[in-house]
Amino acid sequence: xxxxxxxxxxxxxxxxxxxxxxxxxxxxxxxxxxxxxxxxxxxxxxxxxxxxxxxxxxxxxxxxxxxxxxxxxxxxxxxxxxxxxxxxxxxxxxxxxxxxxxxxxxxxxxxxxxxxxxxxxxxxxxxxxxxxxxxxxxxxxxxxxxxxxxxxxxxxxxxxxxxxxxxxxxxxxxxxxxxxxxxxxxxxxxxxxxxxxxxxxxxxxxxxxxxxxxxxxxxxxxxxxxxxxxxxxxxxxxxxxxxxxxxxxxxxxxxxxxxxxxxxxxxxxxxxxxxxxxxxxxxxxxxxxxxxxxxxxxxxxxxxxxxxxxxxxxxxxxxxxxxxxxxxxxxxxxxxxxxxxxxxxxxxxxxxxxxxxxxxxxxxxxxxxxxxxxxxxxxxxxxxxxxxxxxxxxxxxxxxxxxxxxxxxxxxxxxxxxxxxxxxxxxxxxxxxxxxxxxxxxxxxxxxxxxxxxxxxxxxxxxxxxxxxxxxxxxxxxxxxxxxxxxxxxxxxxxxxxxxxxxxxxxxxxxxxxxxxxxxxxxxxxxxxxxxxxxxxxxxxxxxxxxxxxxxxxxxxxxxxxxxxxxxxxxxxxxxxxxxxxxxxxxxxx
Amino acid sequence: xxxxxxxxxxxxxxxxxxxxxxxxxxxxxxxxxxxxxxxxxxxxxxxxxxxxxxxxxxxxxxxxxxxxxxxxxxxxxxxxxxxxx
Numbered sequence: 001x002x003x004x005x006x007x008x009x010x011x012x013x014x015x016x017x018x019x020x021x022x023x024x025x026x027x028x029x030x031x032x033x034x035x036x037x038x039x040x041x042x043x044x045x046x047x048x049x050x051x052x053x054x055x056x057x058x059x060x061x062x063x064x065x066x067x068x069x070x071x072x073x074x075x076x077x078x079x080x081x082x083x084x085x086x087x088x089x090x091x092x093x094x095x096x097x098x099x100x101x102x103x104x105x106x107x108x109x110x111x112x113x114x115x116x117x118x119x120x121x122x123x124x125x126x127x128x129x130x131x132x133x134x135x136x137x138x139x140x141x142x143x144x145x146x147x148x149x150x151x152x153x154x155x156x157x158x159x160x161x162x163x164x165x166x167x168x169x170x171x172x173x174x175x176x177x178x179x180x181x182x183x184x185x186x187x188x189x190x191x192x193x194x195x196x197x198x199x200x201x202x203x204x205x206x207x208x209x210x211x212x213x214x215x216x217x218x219x220x221x222x223x224x225x226x227x228x229x230x231x232x233x234x235x236x237x238x239x240x241x242x243x244x245x246x247x248x249x250x251x252x253x254x255x256x257x258x259x260x261x262x263x264x265x266x267x268x269x270x271x272x273x274x275x276x277x278x279x280x281x282x283x284x285x286x287x288x289x290x291x292x293x294x295x296x297x298x299x300x301x302x303x304x305x306x307x308x309x310x311x312x313x314x315x316x317x318x319x320x321x322x323x324x325x326x327x328x329x330x331x332x333x334x335x336x337x338x339x340x341x342x343x344x345x346x347x348x349x350x351x352x353x354x355x356x357x358x359x360x361x362x363x364x365x366x367x368x369x370x371x372x373x374x375x376x377x378x379x380x381x382x383x384x385x386x387x388x389x390x391x392x393x394x395x396x397x398x399x400x401x402x403x404x405x406x407x408x409x410x411x412x413x414x415x416x417x418x419x420x421x422x423x424x425x426x427x428x429x430x431x432x433x434x435x436x437x438x439x440x441x442x443x444x445x446x447x448x449x450x451x452x453x454x455x456x457x458x459x460x461x462x463x464x465x466x467x468x469x470x471x472x473x474x475x476x477x478x479x480x481x482x483x484x485x486x487x488x489x490x491x492x493x494x495x496x497x498x499x500x501x502x503x504x505x506x507x508x509x510x511x512x513x514x515x516x517x518x519x520x521x522x523x524x525x526x527x528x529x530x531x532x533x534x535x536x537x538x539x540x541x542x543x544x545x546x547x548x549x550x551x552x553x554x555x556x557x558x559x560x561x562x563x564x565x566x567x568x569x570x571x572x573x574x575x576x577x578x579x580x581x582x583x584x585x586x587x588x589x590x
Numbered sequence: 591x592x593x594x595x596x597x598x599x600x601x602x603x604x605x606x607x608x609x610x611x612x613x614x615x616x617x618x619x620x621x622x623x624x625x626x627x628x629x630x631x632x633x634x635x636x637x638x639x640x641x642x643x644x645x646x647x648x649x650x651x652x653x654x655x656x657x658x659x660x661x662x663x664x665x666x667x668x669x670x671x672x673x674x675x
Binding site: 254255256258259328330331334335337338367368372375376379380383384387398399449450451452453454455456457458459460461462463464465466467469470473474477478479480481482489490 | 592593596597599600612615616619620622623625626627628630631632633636640641642643644645646647649650651652653654655656657658660661665666667668669670672673
């Protein structure tokens, strides 16, 4: 009886099998791996498993407690939904990358030491970058390079922090870091918040996610930021800085979403906004707020996946991604619309939908921790969430001005995947008990009190009123929004200018000087040396050696028949000689 | 069934009827906030009936106006080929 099995292995082994099989067999492998992984998480009990000693460091692959199990649940469930959504895709490379990506994410979740965590962390970064490259358009490839460069920067910070931490503490066990303001603490924090997309280190997300493939972006929307949230909960609970970073994040995403015209980029800005709630919850650090962060991550993965699937379905069927070019799709894609709206209601925290029972826990956590400003600002951000994801996006995509696009519903597997996610969004909202039971701390929270329901409905419906009153102001404009990626997108141009103009000019000037004053003298000396040493001494030796090898090669050529049998015999003979030599020398020593 | 509902909502001919329904919903939600118990209230605004409605509306208007102001006046919104020169 195996007491524990690593769920990542199903994905990593699966990733090696996928390119070898085709058609139905490939689809079967893709479906079976997540199902087995879900079952493994289901049958898990807390404990420490799979520890190995490596170069004097204890590596732990299976550190299992309530926190890792709840993330294990949602990652494996979402991987199943993502796989169903991608079943029709014929590109094996994308499936392989997605499997490595999920495997990395689950590996981080169960890593008990920082080195193991780091290895899986980097696996995620590289595997997910492929999902951007796989769209094979110029914009996607450029965004993919920027994505991987930012993640390498984050990874180096994290690794630097881990090494400094190890040198100070002589320990690599994953756990809450002492808030001593050391360089190790801040380096690790920067490494993690790059992945959590905390401004100003967030621009990789809104740059790359809308450029990924339709199915790849669904995986990306679920895993990278939420794995980072898991690490924040595990390592940085109660870090005051994160409270305000998270609150700013929640509003930052909302402001940019107003300006955005690209459907999937608008949703990406709302990932930043929603992860802001989780980051703020981690910063507050009470049992209730940490529970809030974890449960919100759980619900978020499902409804954000659903929203990305909906926008992806529209992109897949129409080839359009800009709100200015979409509209009137309600007649041809009604099922997609309804499923998308379920995700929209869930993210907006409508009562009976999943966001309501999780987001309110973070906001209440802030209120109970005597942070009224944080609670108010987070509530404001939730009005903005409904405004964009629940109203603006569906209005301009499915209703509004008819674009005259001839679209139809997406393939059945995409609809089924969206259906599963929608079912879970409603299920968690109506019956939050099972999710609450999974949370790391005991839950003393009831979202369905009378005043909470009516005030939430008031906020949402009157946001709707504001939306329709200011509809003209909200018309999408065909623009892009400058974000902090400006620094390296325009900065790289400045660097290239600097390299090509001042540096190159100086270089050729120095080169001229060198030629004029040094090269002539050196050349004359070289000529003299060449005549004396080179021709007489060195050439003679080289020619002699060459002659020897030519004759040797002639002899070998005859023996090299190309017959594997002969080579095998030679190797066997050599092996026997070597073993015989050692055996003999051993016996002689006796 | 779902399809018929979607087609009904989307049809411009039903806009008036939908508007009427929405106003009724707004009034019901606003009034229901006066009828609930508030034993969980932590802050002063939690005790004001209709606070959610007011705060939601003000938030929405603020978010739209402030964002558009920042977008247009601070050089955030640029042409689509801004980075391709």
